[in-house]
């Protein structure tokens with residue numbers, strides 16, 4: 001296996017990662033492509049020659065994002081796919097359309113997300129963060145598996161977060177039916193679920209040439225903070241270890257680890273791993289924002305989450 005690229009770090013940008021990479025002939029689907037990291041991820045993949053399907057739930061916003069990418073990459077091959085991840089009916093309809101229009105998919109970037117919202121519920125009654133960030137992507141990815149298998153070698157990139165450190169998945173009450181809601185805990189649970197889903201899907205698809213990666217992009221000012229108030233920013237800063245400052249990345253730096261996960265040759269034989277700063281993350285240490293908690297990559301918990309997710313979406317998958 002080639003060594004990891006020592007030159008890449010927290011300052012690496014999408015263009016640094018994609019220099020010399022050609023994605024001609026590849027189809028990539030990016031969720032949450034109407035804002036923030038999803039737009040930049042789409043731009044970088046399209047600039048490398050991929051046919052990019054930009055997915056989001058708001059048609060107007062998605063068209064605007066598509067126009068932004070075209071302005072920067074006039075030759076971009078772009079399609080759009082409307083999908084509300086907070087409604088399994090919408091996810092099933094979008095997946096059905098995608099399978100019909102794109103029978104071969106090489107890269108699936110599960111990037112959409114919602115963070116620290118007040119207690120809200122999806123169309124099917126799931127807590128909004130767990131329902132959108134995890135269950136919507138779980139269902140979408142499993143339904144798209146035939147296209148990913150047709151595209152093998154193919155990759156799935158799941159946007160997790162250092163926020164996974166806030167909480168492990170609560171298997172007894174994943175949807176906050178019996179306990180008081182806490183918005184950061186719920187975000188943490190959903191982001192741990194993103195990492196555990198990476199482990200579960202990689203296990204099932206790796207022998208067929210589809211590998212999965214979890215990504216922490218860094219801390220980037222995007223619309224993700226739309227539900228945050230001043231006190232939330234103070235809380236986040238106070239969780240930063242003494243002597244360290246909360247370092248913000250640009251959007252180009254933030255999306256770099258996603259496109260690295262999607263394209264790095266040195267990752268081809270690996271999967272079920274958590275990446276940050278265009279490197280494989282180290283195990284978390286007690287203090288600090290970096291590294292991955294062992295519970296987020298735990299194989300038994302990944303199986304437990306798989307079974308729970310199948311039960312909640314009402315469908316079993318065998319690939």
Ligand SMILES: NC(=O)c1ccc[n+]([C@@H]2O[C@H](COP(=O)([O-])OP(=O)(O)OC[C@H]3O[C@@H](n4cnc5c(N)ncnc54)[C@H](OP(=O)(O)O)[C@@H]3O)[C@@H](O)[C@H]2O)c1
Nearest residue numbers: 032034035036037084085086112113161219220222223224
């Ligand atoms: N920014 C950071 O500092 C940071 C740090 C760690 C992890 N992350 C992760 O990175 C990913 C991208 O975040 P971002 O910073 O780019 O945030 P963003 O600018 O808020 O973008 C989030 C995207 O997800 C979409 N989305 C939200 N709910 C959806 C739903 N129900 N159905 C379909 N799409 C939906 C949004 O569409 P609408 O605009 O229509 O809502 C938007 O396109 C997220 O998974 C986030 O958890 C970000």
